[in-house]
Amino acid sequence: MLSVGFILHPAFSPMGLAALTAFDIANTHAGAVLYDVKLLSARGGPVRGSMGFSIETETLSDRYFDLLIIGGSMGETGDEVVEFVRDAPRFCRRIASICTGAFVLAAAGLLDGRRATTHWAYAREMEQKYPKIKVEEDRIFIKDGPVWTSAGMTAGIDLALAFIEEDFGSDIARTVARKLVVYHRRTGGQTQFSTLLELEPKSDRIQKVLTYARRNLTNRLDVDELAGIASLSPRQFSRAFRTETGQSPARAIENLRLEVARGMMEDTNHSIDSVALQTGFADRDRMRRAFLRAYGQPPQTIRRATRAAMGEPDHIDA
Structure with missing residues (x-):
């Protein structure tokens, strides 16, 4: 006890x-x-x-x-x-x-x-x-x-x-x-912020698109696919999406991929190649460039920082 x-x-x-x-x-x-x-x-x-x-x-x-x-x-x-x-x-x-x-x-x-x-x-x-x-x-x-x-x-x-x-x-x-009824468990290094909360769509239509995208990150998730989910033309969809979220569809999808990829890097032992595939980045180089743009650090550095926050031993990621 x-x-x-x-x-x-x-x-x-x-x-x-x-x-x-x-x-x-x-x-x-x-x-x-x-x-x-x-x-x-x-x-x-x-x-x-x-x-x-x-x-x-x-x-x-x-x-x-x-x-x-x-x-x-x-x-x-x-x-x-x-x-x-x-x-x-x-x-x-x-x-x-x-x-x-x-x-x-x-x-x-x-x-x-x-x-x-x-x-x-x-x-x-x-x-x-x-x-x-x-x-x-x-x-x-x-x-x-x-x-x-x-x-x-x-x-x-x-x-x-x-x-x-x-x-x-x-x-x-x-x-x-x-x-x-919570995720097991958010890691110590995980961000306090949520991409979906920050986007704050004003209509159910755009919220439906974001929910779909979050559940289907391995898809291409191009404008045509997302516009179909919203039952809009690609042009109408792009305009409505930017008006409601302040971001382009491409930027928002990349941020969703980044959030999930970062969580996997922090909370699993999956290789970088595996994380890239499961989050729709397709390859590790594309994911690495996205991490550098968003966080100023490559995925390996974020993983090491998370393990340091948890007091866990460091190791070289493959």
Whole structure:
């Protein structure tokens, strides 16, 4: 049984508690208490969240925790919590934060000289306020030694799945992910942004085209094919697509291919040739050029950076 302490702050967001559900499901699936979770706060007792309801907590104490998680907050964090966290490495094997909880780790000095992330909207603030931290704003979560940081609220689920996989293996982590109805799992190096969300089509017709393209990346996906899905002429389709998304069909399709290819490079051991074929780039050179245009780095470099974020050993990709 692994002990987990979860620190709540006043005005916490209910979504910040989602990570705890992953540990709960792991316990249920195993039919045993794999994770013994304690909710903590500076003074114990009820802590009122941003939605007005309260949760009962225990007072902070220097008992041993296999994992201490600092939740995010929409309010101020007290000095007592910062002092407690500063001393936590003495009695905690691993320390993690969700969303703006990273600011508590930063204030406690635990992120100095480390790579870290937080919600993208607060990353620049952290970078300016704590220049000793190597802030990477476009990451789901980062592991740097015994200290883990994650992005916004839902990234806490990815963080919890990563802990479950590290503690009890990939099979149980996949089972928990399926029961949560989430992908298993977004890697630490994966971007916080989504191509489909950024395109934001205004009509069902263009949304239908993008959904089709995302599911059929191995097709050519030229204008004629996509226009047929939209039941428009190629000329009408190109005009409507650019008006609604601000991008040409070709650029949008390349971005979709890049997003999936990057995910595969980060989360699988497929070769570069295999990833290129499965995402419709046809060959590794074409995919490499697209990666350089979009990310300024070739696929191999992104894969190595992801494995470094997860604390995994590097290897030469074929």
